[in-house]
Amino acid sequence: MTVPLGGALLAGAAVTALIIVLLVAVAAVHLVRSRRAERDELRKRRLMPLVHAVLDDDPVDSIPLPDVLAAPAELDAIVLDLLPQLRGSDRETLRGLLAERGVVARAVTDLTARRSWRRGRAVSLLGSAAGTHHVAAMAALLADRSLEVRCAAARALGKAGDPGAVGHLLHATAGERALPKGVVGMALLDLGTTVLPVLRDALTDEQGTARGLVAELLGVHGDPSAAPALEDLVRDAGEDLGVRRSAAVALGRIGSPTSTEPLVAALTNSTDPRLQRTAAEALGRIGDPTATVPLLAGLADDDIAVRAACADALAALGAEGRASLEEVADGPGAAAPVARAALDELDGPVRRPQQAGAA
Amino acid sequence: MSEVFTDIVLGASWTVLGYTLLMDTIMFTLVLLGARRVAEARHWKGAEGHGEIFASPLTPAVSLLIPAHDEEAGILDTLRAALGQRYPSLEVVLVDDGSTDRTFELVAERYRLTEINPRRTASLPVNGEILSVHRATTGDPLVVIRKSSVGQKSDALNAALNHARHPLVCMLDADSLLEEDALLRVARPFVEDPDNVIAAGGVIRAANGALTDRGTVVEPRLSRNWLVRIQAVEYLRSFLLGRTGWADANALLIISGAFGLFRRDLVVEIGGLDHRSLGEDADLVVSMLAHQQRAGAPHRVVFVPEPVCWTEVPETLRVLGRQRRRWSHGLAQLLWKHRRMIGNPRFGAVGTMALPFFLVFELLGPVVEIFGLASVALAAGLGILDLGIAAVMVGLALAVGTLLSTTAIAVEVLTYRRYRRGRDLLALVMAAVVENVGYRQVHAWFRLRGLMAALARRKPVWTAMPRVGFSGDPAPAERLVPLG
Numbered sequence: 001m002t003v004p005l006g007g008a009l010l011a012g013a014a015v016t017a018l019i020i021v022l023l024v025a026v027a028a029v030h031l032v033r034s035r036r037a038e039r040d041e042l043r044k045r046r047l048m049p050l051v052h053a054v055l056d057d058d059p060v061d062s063i064p065l066p067d068v069l070a071a072p073a074e075l076d077a078i079v080l081d082l083l084p085q086l087r088g089s090d091r092e093t094l095r096g097l098l099a100e101r102g103v104v105a106r107a108v109t110d111l112t113a114r115r116s117w118r119r120g121r122a123v124s125l126l127g128s129a130a131g132t133h134h135v136a137a138m139a140a141l142l143a144d145r146s147l148e149v150r151c152a153a154a155r156a157l158g159k160a161g162d163p164g165a166v167g168h169l170l171h172a173t174a175g176e177r178a179l180p181k182g183v184v185g186m187a188l189l190d191l192g193t194t195v196l197p198v199l200r201d202a203l204t205d206e207q208g209t210a211r212g213l214v215a216e217l218l219g220v221h222g223d224p225s226a227a228p229a230l231e232d233l234v235r236d237a238g239e240d241l242g243v244r245r246s247a248a249v250a251l252g253r254i255g256s257p258t259s260t261e262p263l264v265a266a267l268t269n270s271t272d273p274r275l276q277r278t279a280a281e282a283l284g285r286i287g288d289p290t291a292t293v294p295l296l297a298g299l300a301d302d303d304i305a306v307r308a309a310c311a312d313a314l315a316a317l318g319a320e321g322r323a324s325l326e327e328v329a330d331g332p333g334a335a336a337p338v339a340r341a342a343l344d345e346l347d348g349p350v351r352r353p354q355q356a357g358a359a
Numbered sequence: 360m361s362e363v364f365t366d367i368v369l370g371a372s373w374t375v376l377g378y379t380l381l382m383d384t385i386m387f388t389l390v391l392l393g394a395r396r397v398a399e400a401r402h403w404k405g406a407e408g409h410g411e412i413f414a415s416p417l418t419p420a421v422s423l424l425i426p427a428h429d430e431e432a433g434i435l436d437t438l439r440a441a442l443g444q445r446y447p448s449l450e451v452v453l454v455d456d457g458s459t460d461r462t463f464e465l466v467a468e469r470y471r472l473t474e475i476n477p478r479r480t481a482s483l484p485v486n487g488e489i490l491s492v493h494r495a496t497t498g499d500p501l502v503v504i505r506k507s508s509v510g511q512k513s514d515a516l517n518a519a520l521n522h523a524r525h526p527l528v529c530m531l532d533a534d535s536l537l538e539e540d541a542l543l544r545v546a547r548p549f550v551e552d553p554d555n556v557i558a559a560g561g562v563i564r565a566a567n568g569a570l571t572d573r574g575t576v577v578e579p580r581l582s583r584n585w586l587v588r589i590q591a592v593e594y595l596r597s598f599l600l601g602r603t604g605w606a607d608a609n610a611l612l613i614i615s616g617a618f619g620l621f622r623r624d625l626v627v628e629i630g631g632l633d634h635r636s637l638g639e640d641a642d643l644v645v646s647m648l649a650h651q652q653r654a655g656a657p658h659r660v661v662f663v664p665e666p667v668c669w670t671e672v673p674e675t676l677r678v679l680g681r682q683r684r685r686w687s688h689g690l691a692q693l694l695w696k697h698r699r700m701i702g703n704p705r706f707g708a709v710g711t712m713a714l715p716f717f718l719v720f721e722l723l724g725p726v727v728e729i730f731g732l733a734s735v736a737l738a739a740g741l742g743i744l745d746l747g748i749a750a751v752m753v754g755l756a757l758a759v760g761t762l763l764s765t766t767a768i769a770v771e772v773l774t775y776r777r778y779r780r781g782r783d784l785l786a787l788v789m790a791a792v793v794e795n796v797g798y799r800q801v802h803a804w805f806r807l808r809g810l811m812a813a814l815a816r817r818k819p820v821w822t823a824m825p826r827v828g829f830s831g832d833p834a835p836a837e838r839l840v841p842l843g
Contacts, residue, residue: 180552
């Protein structure tokens with residue numbers, strides 16, 4: 001037998017053996033998992049009354065503490081599933097239960113585990129179950145080598161609800177191990193309105209990415225105190241376009257008529273269609289009729305998306321905007337189709353296209 | 360002379376065998392990379408924060424774009440699944456691309472469509488004529504565009520893009536069913552990393568044979584049709600492992616046209632989908648990557664290794680042949696169009712790894728495979744083939760091919776376990792073996808013909824495959840019907 005033939009035979013045998021091992025493993029796992037799923041379901045059904053009893057604060061003699069502490073690990077999974085759905089004393093009761101059963105202590109130990117998913121799951125658990133304890137340890141994981149763990153740490157800090165975490169989270173948007181903006185944004189939103197003063201300060205103090213994010217969040221909160229600073233950002237032609245767009249969106253959400261002037265300026269003077277579109281959308285949200293004339297001018301913009309946004313904004317301005325749109329819609333100009341489409345949105349399709357294939 | 364000829368024939372046979380083994384080795388490496396990633400992802404199950412993303416005001420709205428040509432068999436199920444997505448803000452833009460069946464009538468009746476003035480948000484070139492635009496009066500966020508067909512799916516998608524309103528666009532085939540939280544899962548990378556992510560896709564599986572109910576896959580089952588079973592294994596291997604592996608290497612080229620999510624502004628910026636391309640999904644991703652790279656802008660293409668979409672696959676060889684010829688033709692167009700990126704380190708792993716792999720093993724693979732079969736047959740005919748050696752080598756190549764598929768099936772069982780019935784798993788394993796004998800060679804022939812069509816610069820035409828649909832009878836008592 002030649003050497004290549006012998007090698008091929010050997011390799012073929014090895015590959016075939018590997019296939020057989022895989023198949024046996026597949027069959028075994030299929031069998032084991034099917035049985036385990038049934039067993040877990042049964043256990044869950046048995047443990048649920050125990051959880052309900054704990055939540056109902058039944059007399060201690062009906063649910064002896066040792067029983068709760070000695071219950072199988074599935075109880076922790078049930079409690080952790082329930083926790084995000086509960087508030088107030090029920091939530092605190094279950095948090096206490098997890099602490100009593102040593103779940104929180106084990107998670108703290110796992111924060112330094114070698115495997116990233118264990119660190120990630122540990123910090124997630126602490127965010128849900130440990131309240132504002134361990135915030136420093138959780139914040140330390142914002143600089144973890146694994147991106148998934150960093151994201152999990154940010155989410156956990158949001159859930160933990162300690163306003164002191166804002167600084168950690170905002171700083172985590174920059175640097176070598178920067179966190180994605182959206183993850184930080186959701187965590188900051190989770191912290192609620194108590195962090196608004198810190199966010200307002202950050203609007204001027206932080207760097208580009210964080211500033212844009214903060215502008216967006218202040219808009220989501222609809223914080224009127226932030227409007228003047230946001231208006232300055234929209235006006236500032238030297239500012240990053242992304243930040244200006246975020247500020248424009250925020251002003252639309254806040255809805256103060258004082259913001260009409262900088263938004264009209266952005267719509268009229270900017271050369272960036274995305275900023276123009278955002279400004280038009282914000283003007284529509286604010287609904288200030290004094291924006292009618294610039295929005296009408298926007299119907300003739302070169303960019304089709306800007307034209308559509310201006311038409312929608314006019315439709316949102318009430319009677320004055322509607323009258324203007326109707327005038328344009330009945331006219332012969334290039335803006336007429338856009339105006340008709342916006343009116344369709346407003347009242348349903350009462351105006352037929354003037355020509356088939358008008359798209 | 361005859362000795363030289365013999366040497367050439369034998370040399371060719373060995374070259375082909377070496378090529379096959381090399382390709383299988385690379386595939387196996389990708390499979391292992393993907394398996395590692397999938398296993399890792401499973402550890403995070405439950406901690407991904409899908410609920411938070413659903414509730415977050417930062418989650419961007421999505422326009423679901425569905426091009427449809429003669430899709431009466433399944434269009435209502437597809438729309439039900441699309442409109443029933445658990446997602447905070449979405450619209451569905453359906454393009455009836457010159458259907459000659461009752462596609463439009465069914466949708467018009469079900470959603471009580473009414474004609475509206477078109478509201479365009481982009482000016483991408485559309486070759487077909489826009490006949491009318493409609494919207495649902497049932498309260499569903501559905502817009503339907505009727506246009507004349509020019510035989511290009513990309514044309515239908517560009518028409519949809521011109522009417523899409525939202526910052527993210529999801530392209531969905533009209534023969535596909537989405538899982539309830541498909542959008543949520545695939546949009547997650549955009550929510551978390553809005554500055555960098557430009558495209559994302561998820562795992563697509565064969566729907567034929569599954570139990571469906573009003574647009575929902577109630578229980579994934581395997582069809583009795585062996586052609587479908589083999590494709591089910593192909594999809595498992597390709598989506599569960601192959602693409603996950605490429606994404607892990609930061610070199611993912613293809614987000615499937617059956618279900619993919621993209622940043623709308625960027626798609627519009629590059630001029631929409633290429634009318635001339637038959638592989639418009641891959642072409643879109645590569646064009647976006649090239650555009651961002653040239654602009655020095657950040658870009659990440661993400662693959663979410665979770666089953667999110669179920670699609671109807673061909674049930675006959677004739678339809679399969681047409682589909683695979685089109686894919687091969689599209690790949691050839693893609694590689695020719697982006698030839699300057701091939702091997703170019705400026706484009707990172709996409710330029711140095713993915714594109715060369717697709718050129719050498721995907722596009723030229725069928726040439727080598729058919730040439731190899733021919734050379735083996737010739738050698739046997741000339742009596743110069745050592746049957747013992749040939750049998751061992753062919754056996755080795757088949758074993759490696761089977762190992763690839765078996766690994767994919769094993770990962771499925773160890774992680775997602777969508778196929779619960781033991782007999783389905785057994786059928787999958789058998790299909791993994793059968794695939795290598797006959798199917799693989801016929802498949803190579805289809806792909807070769809696609810390549811030849813591209814070389815002959817034949818005009819690409821999109822013809823939708825005949826559909827069976829997802830539910831045979833809308834009568835409530837008969838809704839749970841297996842297909843295929």
